[in-house]
Every structure is written in C-alpha cells, then in structure tokens.
Amino acid sequence: MTGEITPGVAIRLKKVTKTYGSGNGTVAAVKSTTLDIFKNEFFTLLGPSGCGKTTLLRLIGGFEYPTTGTILLDGQDIASVPPFRRPINTVFQNYALFPHMTVAENIGFGLRMLKRSRDEIAARVDEMLKLVRLEHLSGRRTAQISGGQQQRVALARALASEPKVLLLDESLSALDYKLRKEMQMELKSLQAATGITFIFVTHDQEEALTMSDRVAVLSSGEIMQVGTPHEVYNRPANRFVANFVGETNFLQGRGLNPDARGTMIDLQGIGAVAIPTKDTVAPGALVNIVVRPEHLRISPLSQEPATQLTGSVKTVSFCGPETQYTVELSNGSGLLLVRKYNTPDENPSIAVGDQVSVKFTPNTAQVLPG
Amino acid sequence: MASLESTRLKTESRTRWLLISPAMLVVIIGAIAPLLVIVIFSFLTPGPTGGVNFTPSFDAWTRVLFDRDLFDDTLTLSGTNLEILLRSLTLSLATTFLCLLVGFPTAYFIATRNPLNREVWLLLVTVPFWTNLLIRTFAIQDLIRNEGIINTLLLKAGLISAPIQILFTNFAICLGLVYVYLPLMILPVYASLERLDRNLLEAASDLYARPFKVLWEVIVPLSKPGIIAGSILVFIPSIGTYVTPILLGGGRNLMIGNYIELQFGQGRDWPFGSAISLTLMGIVMVALLIYIRHGDTRGHEHG
Ligand SMILES: Nc1ncnc2c1ncn2[C@@H]1O[C@H](COP(=O)(O)OP(=O)(O)O)[C@@H](O)[C@H]1O
Ligand SMILES: [Mg+2]
Numbered sequence: 003m004t005g006e007i008t009p010g011v012a013i014r015l016k017k018v019t020k021t022y023g024s025g026n027g028t029v030a031a032v033k034s035t036t037l038d039i040f041k042n043e044f045f046t047l048l049g050p051s052g053c054g055k056t057t058l059l060r061l062i063g064g065f066e067y068p069t070t071g072t073i074l075l076d077g078q079d080i081a082s083v084p085p086f087r088r089p090i091n092t093v094f095q096n097y098a099l100f101p102h103m104t105v106a107e108n109i110g111f112g113l114r115m116l117k118r119s120r121d122e123i124a125a126r127v128d129e130m131l132k133l134v135r136l137e138h139l140s141g142r143r144t145a146q147i148s149g150g151q152q153q154r155v156a157l158a159r160a161l162a163s164e165p166k167v168l169l170l171d172e173s174l175s176a177l178d179y180k181l182r183k184e185m186q187m188e189l190k191s192l193q194a195a196t197g198i199t200f201i202f203v204t205h206d207q208e209e210a211l212t213m214s215d216r217v218a219v220l221s222s223g224e225i226m227q228v229g230t231p232h233e234v235y236n237r238p239a240n241r242f243v244a245n246f247v248g249e250t251n252f253l254q255g256r257g258l259n260p261d262a263r264g265t266m267i268d269l270q271g272i273g274a275v276a277i278p279t280k281d282t283v284a285p286g287a288l289v290n291i292v293v294r295p296e297h298l299r300i301s302p303l304s305q306e307p308a309t310q311l312t313g314s315v316k317t318v319s320f321c322g323p324e325t326q327y328t329v330e331l332s333n334g335s336g337l338l339l340v341r342k343y344n345t346p347d348e349n350p351s352i353a354v355g356d357q358v359s360v361k362f363t364p365n366t367a368q369v370l371p372g
Numbered sequence: 373m374a375s376l377e378s379t380r381l382k383t384e385s386r387t388r389w390l391l392i393s394p395a396m397l398v399v400i401i402g403a404i405a406p407l408l409v410i411v412i413f414s415f416l417t418p419g420p421t422g423g424v425n426f427t428p429s430f431d432a433w434t435r436v437l438f439d440r441d442l443f444d445d446t447l448t449l450s451g452t453n454l455e456i457l458l459r460s461l462t463l464s465l466a467t468t469f470l471c472l473l474v475g476f477p478t479a480y481f482i483a484t485r486n487p488l489n490r491e492v493w494l495l496l497v498t499v500p501f502w503t504n505l506l507i508r509t510f511a512i513q514d515l516i517r518n519e520g521i522i523n524t525l526l527l528k529a530g531l532i533s534a535p536i537q538i539l540f541t542n543f544a545i546c547l548g549l550v551y552v553y554l555p556l557m558i559l560p561v562y563a564s565l566e567r568l569d570r571n572l573l574e575a576a577s578d579l580y581a582r583p584f585k586v587l588w589e590v591i592v593p594l595s596k597p598g599i600i601a602g603s604i605l606v607f608i609p610s611i612g613t614y615v616t617p618i619l620l621g622g623g624r625n626l627m628i629g630n631y632i633e634l635q636f637g638q639g640r641d642w643p644f645g646s647a648i649s650l651t652l653m654g655i656v657m658v659a660l661l662i663y664i665r666h667g668d669t670r671g672h673e674h675g
Contacts, residue, residue, distance in 0.1 A: 065574055085577045098575035102593045111589075112579035163580070 008077065012167055012199040013039040013062060018071035020057050031057040033223040034071070039167075039201060040216075044193045046202045048210040049220030050246065055203040058220075059169050062201065064088045075166065086115070091160035092169040095176070097152045099144040105155050106131065106140040112163040130158040133192070150181045157192070167199045174209065186213050207247045211235060219243045237280075241370055244292045251298070251338050253291040254372070257283035267291065267369065270335050272311060279369045288372030295341040297366040300327055303357040311360040313338065318354055320344075327352065329360055414646035422640045432643035436651050453631075453648075460628040461655065463542060464611035467549040468557075471606045472599065474550065475557035479598075480591070482558075483565035494562070497555050505552065509619045512548050513539060516620075540622030548616040553609060557602035564598030565591070600664060608656055628652050 008014070020032040031054045039045045047055045060066040061073060064085035073081045080088055091112065099108050106127050113123045131137045134154035139147055144155065153173065160168055170189075174182045190213050193200045204210050210217050211231040219226045219234060219242070227239035238244035241252070255275075258266035263276035265283050269291060283289055303312060313329040316337065327340040338360055352358060414432050416424040434440070437454070438447040482493040500508060515521050518535040526532045538544050568591065576586045592599070614629040621627070626634075628648065635645030 063578060065578075085574070086580045086582055090578075092575070092578045094571055094575060096569075096571060098569065098571040100572060100575070100590060111576070111581075115576075115580035115582075115585060115589075159579070 008038075010040050011038050011074075012041045012043070012076065013037075013201070014074040014077075015058075015061075016072045016074070018058075018061060018068045018073060020054075020061060020066060021069045030223055032061065032068075035223075035225055037218060037225060037228065039199060041199055042197045044190065044200045044202065044213060044215045046204060046210040046214035046217045047220060048204060048207060048217050048247070051205055052222075053220045054223040055205070055220060056171055057223075059092075059171050059201065059203050062167070063090055063092050063169050089163075089165050090167045090169060091163065091165040092171065093153075093156045093160045093173045095171045095173065097144075097156040099152055099155055099159070101144055103144070104140065105136060105142050105144060105147065108144060108155055109158045109162050111159065116163060126162055130162045133161070133195075134158045150177060150185070153177065153185060154188075157189075161192070161196060161198070164196075165198060167201060168193075170200065170202045172203055172205070175204070175206070182209075189213065211247070217247075219246060221246070237368065238292065238370070241290060244368070244370065249295050249339055249341075251293045251295065253293065254335055255289045255291050255369070257285045257287040257289060259285050265369065270333055275364050277364045277367050277369050283369060290370045290372050292368040292370055293362050293366065295326070295339040296324075296343075297362050298338065298340040299361045300329070300340045300342055300352060300358050301361075302352065303359050311338070313358060313360065315352055315354050315356045315358055318352065327358075329358060410646045410649055413642055414650055416643050418641045418643055420640075422636070422642060424642050429643070432641075432647040435644055436647050456626050456628055456631050457651070457655070459542065459625065460611050460652075461659075463546055463549065463627065464607055464613075466546050467553065467610045468603050468607045470546065470550045471554050471557040472561075472603065475554055475602060476561055476595075476599070478554075479558045479561035479565050482562055483568070490566075494559075497558050500551075501555065505615060506619075508552070509548055509615060512544075512551060513619055516544060516547070539620065540624060542621070542625055544620040545617050545625060545627070548620040549610045549613060552616065553606040556605040556609075560601035560605065561595060561598040564595040568594055603663065604660060607659065611656060612652060 015035050015037040018032060018035045019030070022029045022031055033054075035058070047058055049055050057066060061068055064080070064083060064087075068081050071081070072079050075088070075090070100111065103111065109130050110123045110127045113126055118126075127140070128137070131140050134157060136151060136154055136158070139151060144152060147155070153176075156173075174185050174189075177185060186209060189200070189202075202210075202213065211234075214231055216228060216230055217234050218228045221242050227234055227243045229237070234243060234247050238247060238250075244250045244252075253269060255267040255269045258268050258274055260266055260282065261276075265277055265279045266274050267277050267283065267289060269275050277291065311329075311331055311333070313331040316328045316330050317326075319326045322344075324341050324343050327342070329338045329340060330336075331338060340360060413424055415428055415430065417427045417429045417431065419425050431440075434447065435450070435453075437450060439450040439453075440447055478497075482490055482497070485493060513520075516538040517523070518537065518539070520539075522538070523532075523535040527535065538547075572590055572594070573586055576590045577583075581589060611627075612629045613627060614633060617623075617625055617627040617630050623630075628651075632645050632648050632652070635641045635648065639645070
C-alpha cells in the first residue's frame with residue numbers, strides 16, 4: 003500500500019481507466035481520469051447516459067477493478083480491496099433492499115456483518131429510523147412500503163455503519179417530481195448533518211446544480227470540467243459543458259484586435275462587442291459566444307439601430323414563473339432561446355410572429371473557442 | 373338490477389363448475405377413489421390367494437408397528453417393520469440432503485453462466501432422463517461392484533489392498549437415489565436462483581458481508597422456494613423408491629416400497645400392504661408439514 007496522505011482529500015483517482023471486454027469488442031468506459039474528492043463534500047458526477055458515471059462509481063465502490071491507475075481512500079490504495087472491506091457504502095439505483103428482511107433488519111444488516119453487539123445495532127437502527135423519519139415502519143417488509151420510503155431505507159441502511167464515503171447512483175431518478183425535490187433537500191441536509199463525503203451520480207443537470215458542492219461533468223468516459231455549480235454553469239470550460247449544463251445559446255463570432263475595453267469580438271449581425279475573457283482571442287479566430295437564455299432581454303422591435311440582434315418570434319411558451327420565447331434571427335444564424343421572468347400583472351405583450359430585438363450585457367456572455 | 377346481477381353470478385358459477393368438471397372427474401377417478409379403496413382394504417383381512425375377505429379387522433394396522441406372538445397373542449414392537457420404516461426415512465432424508473449439497477452449487481453455477489451457456493448446461497442436466505432408469509441403475513451397479521471400475525482403479529493405484537464393498541450397502545442405495553433424483557433438485561433451485569437480483573448480492577457485499585455471508589444471508593434465504601420445491605420433489609419419490617434398493621441394495625436392504633410390493637406379491641397380504649402404504653403417505657405428509665412450517669419460521673426470524 004502506498005501511503006500518500008493529503009489532508010482534506012477523501013478519494014483520489016490517479017490516471018484511472020476502465021476498459022470492458024477484450025479483443026475487438028472493448029469499450030473504454032472510463033478514460034484516464036484524475037480527480038480529488040474532498041472530505042465532507044457533496045460531489046456530483048454529471049453526464050449523459052452511457053458516459054461512464056456508474057462505472058466510475060463502481061470503481062470507487064469496489065464492484066469493478068480499474069484496468070490501470072490507482073484509487074486512494076484517505077491516502078491508502080484501495081484499487082484491489084473488495085467491497086466488503088471498503089468503508090464505502092452505496093445507495094443503489096433500484097435500492098436493492100433485501101426483500102426477506104424487515105426495514106429495521108435491512109438497516110442493521112451492515113452492522114450485523116461488522117459483528118457489532120446486539121444493543122449497539124438496535125440503538126443505531128433506531129437512530130437511523132429517526133433520521134429518515136420511518137420509525138413507524140421498522141417492522142414492515144420492504145415490499146410493503148412506497149418508493150420514497152424504500153429510498154429512505156436504502157439511505158439509512160448505507161449510512162448506518164457510518165462509512166467514510168457514500169455513493170449514490172441516480173438515486174432520485176425513479177421518484178416523481180415533487181418527491182424528488184423533497185429528497186434533494188433531505189439528502190443535502192443529511193450530508194451536512196453526517197459530515198460524510200457524498201458522491202452522487204445523476205444525468206439531471208438541475209439536480210446536480212441544486213445539490214452539489216462541486217460537480218464533475220463527464221462525456222464519453224472523460225471529465226470535461228470539475229468545479230462548483232456556479233463555475234460549471236457560468237464559466238463552462240467547453241461547448242459540451244455549456245450545452246449540457248443548462249440551456250444555452252451559441253452565437254458565432256470572430257476575434258478582433260483587442261483594445262482598451264478588453265477582448266473584442268465581431269459578433270455576426272451586431273458588430274464589435276467587448277466581452278471579458280480568460281484567454282486572449284487571436285484576431286480572426288472563430289469563437290462561440292455562449293449566452294444563457296435568462297441573460298437575453300427581449301422587447302418589441304424599436305427603431306434604435308445600435309448593437310442588437312433582431313428576429314421574429316417562432317414560439318411562446320408560458321411556464322409559470324417565466325415565459326420562454328424562441329426567436330429566429332434575421333441574420334440567418336439560427337434560433338435563440340430567450341427566458342423572461344413573469345410578473346403577475348403583466349400581460350404577454352409579445353406574440354408569435356412579432357418582430358423583436360434581443361439584447362444582452364456583454365459581461366454575462368462567455369467566449370469559447372469555435 | 374339486483375336480480376339481474378344474481379342471475380349473472382349464478383350462470384357464471386354454473387359455467388365455472390362445468391369447466392372444471394373434467395379435471396374433477398380425473399382427480400376423483402385417479403386419486404380419491406383408489407385411495408378410498410386402499411383405506412377400506414387396510415381394515416379387512418387377507419384373502420387366501422391375495423385379495424381381501426370382507427371381514428372388518430384392525431389386524432393390518434396393528435402389525436404395522438407390532439409383531440403378534442404366534443402362541444399367546446401378545447404384541448411386541450416389530451423390529452423388522454420399524455427398521456424398514458426407519459431405513460426408508462433415513463435413506464430418503466440423506467438423499468434429499470445430498471441432492472441439496474450437490475444440486476445447490478450446480479444450480480448456482482448454471483445460473484451464473486451467460487444466458488446462452490445456461491441453456492446448454494440445463495440440457496445436460498436433463499440428459500440422464502433420456503435413458504431408462506433400469507439401464508442407468510445397472511450401470512451404477514457395474515461401476516461400484518467389487519470387480520467394477522472404481523475398485524479396479526483403486527486397487528491398481530495401490531490405495532486399497534482388497535476391493536471395498538460398495539454394492540448392496542445402504543450407501544449404494546443412497547448413491548443411486550442421489551444420481552437418479554439430482555436433476556429434480558437442480559431444476560427448481562436453478563429457477564429461483566436465476567430470478568435472484570444480482571444487485572442484492574452487491575448490496576450485501578457493499579455492507580461488509582464476506583462471500584460466505586452473502587451466500588448464507590441473501591442467496592440461500594431468497595432461493596428457499598426452490599430449495600423447498602426441490603427437496604419435496606426428491607424426498608417423496610425416494611422414500612417410496614422400488615427399483616434402486618433391489619438392484620443396489622441387493623434385496624437385503626429393503627425399503628418401504630419393496631416391503632409394500634412384497635405384501636401385494638409373495639406375501640399375499642393386501643390389507644397389511646394397504647396399511648403400510650397409508651403409513652408411508654402419513655410419514656410423507658408429516659415430513660412435508662414440518663419442513664414447510666420450519667422453513668417458514670426460519671425465514672421470518674432470520675428475516
Ligand atoms: N459490464 C459491462 N460490460 C461491457 N460494457 C459496459 C459494462 N458496463 C458498462 N458498459 C459500457 O460502458 C459505458 C459506460 O457505462 P456506464 O458507466 O453504465 O454509464 P452511465 O452510468 O453514465 O450511463 C457504456 O458504453 C456501457 O455500455
Ligand atoms: Mg448509470
């Protein structure tokens with residue numbers, strides 16, 4: 003075992019790869035991944051279906067062994083330690099509750115396997131039942147409780163033995179919308195209360211943003227970006243992240259010579275705009291300008307000529323707190339999605355077919371290489 | 373309205389009776405009627421050349437457990453009958469246990485192959501059924517007799533200096549029974565293992581269960597329906613078996629099936645044969661009840 007203790011790091015992945023199959027039919031489910039997950043952190047693996055989230059989680063849980071690379075838990079190499087020796091527990095996507103045991107027996111299973119005393123198990127089970135508010139169901143069979151309750155039993159079962167890390171694979175996907183929202187909050191507060199590192203897997207970007215301290219965005223077995231929800235949403239590292247996390251408009255642009263205002267971009271249909279960027283943009287280079295729908299302002303076309311995009315409204319959809327518009331740009335560069343918060347007294351003044359102008363404040367936009 | 377509803381129900385129930393009547397007829401003619409005949413026979417006296425005399429008597433039942441002294445009519449516990457009953461019970465229980473011991477791992481092995489290979493393995497399990505039982509039993513006889521392959525090999529290898537007597541022992545009967553009834557254990561156990569959610573095994577392992585604990589705490593309890601079905605399927609035919617004790621037990625180690633045959637054949641004592649048959653049925657039923665009841669409570673407390 004290689005000792006390599008870094009304070010604050012719970013899980014460290016070093017150049018981990020996982021390839022399924024052999025010969026011709028190999029699938030590189032995880033490509034060389036290096037990642038630190040901190041103690042007491044709510045960490046989310048976010049990505050579309052098939053991008054390798056489950057595989058990454060199973061590597062950490064010990065259900066798969068990495069093809070190459072090392073996995074460290076508190077500085078100890080655990081890549082070849084079987085699951086029953088890892089202080090890491092999992093909440094499975096389908097809950098995987100033992101159907102031949104009661105709720106209480108399910109929750110106490112891990113402690114029983116750890117040969118804790120009867121009294122300790124009973125006390126801990128009670129504590130966990132209270133934590134997930136299921137005291138009244140302790141004697142029920144798992145088939146006799148609802149999906150949301152099963153979810154909480156699975157959670158209590160995984161937390162009962164106080165693991166160092168808790169893994170949750172798409173744990174909320176099977177729940178209906180309201181229950182999911184509720185469980186999101188509950189999970190978040192459980193994590194804060196227990197201080198256990200949570201590694202949460204989801205394909206739902208909204209869920210990832212709401213719950214996480216940090217998010218890793220994955221695409222085809224590779225990490226695209228790791229950062230806080232704020233960073234991932236507002237400063238996406240590339241087009242994939244910008245597109246996957248939240249809804250986004252991409253505008254075509256070309257680099258100009260920078261002047262006193264900073265990086266200048268020639269935006270199709272508008273002209274020169276100053277947009278703050280991290281890296282310099284070479285003059286003439288093709289770039290994408292990323293603008294979130296809520297950062298666009300839509301108004302009936304006025305005669306002011308200056309820097310604005312114009313187009314005609316294709317669809318208007320009322321979504322409760324906001325109204326979404328799609329606007330076909332008159333410069334022919336495609337559709338824009340615009341989101342506008344509703345106020346109760348306001349009548350929708352823009353209808354399908356209207357000519358509109360769309361504006362944005364340059365510093366809400368983001369420049370990505372084209 | 374109400375009367376319409378009740379007429380509809382009446383027609384419905386009449387149709388239902390009509391539909392199940394063929395099945396009922398088969399059950400009555402095939403199972404209940406013969407059973408009644410046997411029950412009646414067991415309370416009569418034997419006829420001179422087989423058959424029965426219609427004189428009511430408890431004699432046959434008394435003789436299941438007791439020997440009547442020829443001179444003074446006193447009753448003593450019957451050594452032979454008890455021995456045969458006990459041997460039948462022990463051998464069939466041992467057979468069931470051994471079938472489970474061999475069958476469970478086999479079924480687990482098959483259930484964990486990929487789906488295509490599974491079908492091949494299942495087919496292989498049923499292959500012995502394609503050959504007649506007598507031929508298979510003679511084949512075993514040939515394997516285990518003193519000049520047979522097993523003894524010859526052991527002698528040649530110098531592991532033994534004289535052939536081991538396997539044929540015509542209780543062990544030989546048990547071996548033959550296990551061989552014959554093993555598939556009846558493997559198939560139902562396989563069926564319940566195959567339905568087992570693999571996620572549960574991972575969940576157990578995730579919660580610190582070592583492989584043996586995963587087996588004992590999750591796999592075995594969840595495949596209990598298959599284990600119970602398999603045990604019943606093996607136990608019932610092996611306790612009443614007829615051919616195997618004759619060919620492998622050499623007629624010296626009778627089982628209850630042979631004893632019954634003897635009463636209806638050479639013994640010409642149909643009432644006694646009927647009484648032992650019913651005793652056998654009773655034993656099977658009691659054994660099943662205990663087994664299923666016990667299996668159930670075990671499941672509840674162990675959870
Ligand atoms: N046991 C396996 N054998 C072969 N390929 C697999 C296996 N598990 C996953 N894969 C493949 O690895 C890739 C990543 O899968 P997975 O980790 O399940 O993705 P996700 O959880 O993000 O949907 C997919 O292409 C999937 O088909
Ligand atoms: Mg998955």
